[in-house]
Amino acid sequence: MQEEIEKLRNGSSYRGDIRPFVRPSRTAIEELAAELRQNPSENVRTEIVKILLNVGIETSPHRSLRDPWILSALFYDAGLVRDTACLLAFEKLALFGAPDALFPFGPTIAALLEEGPEPSLLLIVAKAKAMEAMPILQKLSDDPSWNTREEFRIALAALGDEAEEEVFTKPFASTQDPKEKMELAAKLARIGTSSAMKILAAEMRSPLVQVVPNSYEQSVRTEFAKALHFRHPECTFLEGIESDADYERIERFCELEYGVVWTRPRPAFLTMRSLAG
Secondary structure, eight states, X not given: OHHHHHHHHTTOOOXXXXXXXXXXXXXXXXXXXXXXXXOOOHHHHHHHHHHHHHHHHHTSTTSSBOOHHHHHIIIIIGGGSOSHHHHHHHHHHHHHBOHHHHGGGHHHHHHHHHHOOOHHHHHHHHHHTOGGGHHHHHHHTTOTTTTTSHHHHHHXXXXXXXXXXXXXXXXXXXXOOHHHHHHHHHHHHHHOOHHHHHHHHTXXXXXXXXXXXXXXXXXXXXXXXXXXXXXXXXXXGGSOOOSHHHHHHHHHHHHHHHOOOOOSXXXXXXXXXXXXX
């Protein structure tokens, strides 16, 4: 609330978004959490998780999951049983959980991982930088059903394994294939270490363009900005690029946040352009 008031004090206009002024009801969240704990129906539990996810995202100014009571319900109460409800919670936490809000749940994330690994739970480990999970990851390193999985390698890289990080950063830096570079950018964002993010940020002036004949062409920079936004959901200017000024602002962010020094000029403006017809 105070952040929004400060914006008004600084000359911003109200744009009609009520989310910054709406907070989830702690009482209502606790009632939903109790139902998650007590109701044995997988369908009911799944619907409750959907409600919690929707409330958490829609009431966040940045459309990320960061309310501590909702996060607590998703981890502790949805996580009691490994059913559809639990797996849905893990999947969406890996996608929409705000890194700084997930970080305090490190011990809980590690305990859930020890109960049994899941691909999305490994991605939560990475996003939360849950160092408490490292002993469990070390145990999984001897398990062939997990130690070759991409999610496992991302989690290790996120917790400081430099060799695993290079599995992703080296091909990202060397490839000139636009599609491959965009896919790797998303993986660097999931790793989210300062070194991986700096390598990603340094490519914000890449001239590469993915061309799908008779369909569209797309600058790789749009996906790089999305990858940066994945790690910094509070920086809404990293999405919705509409002009070269938006690219300039993103570049300035890369300079300030990751110390990027540009070695080539900014490419001509392009996001995505239709080639149909």
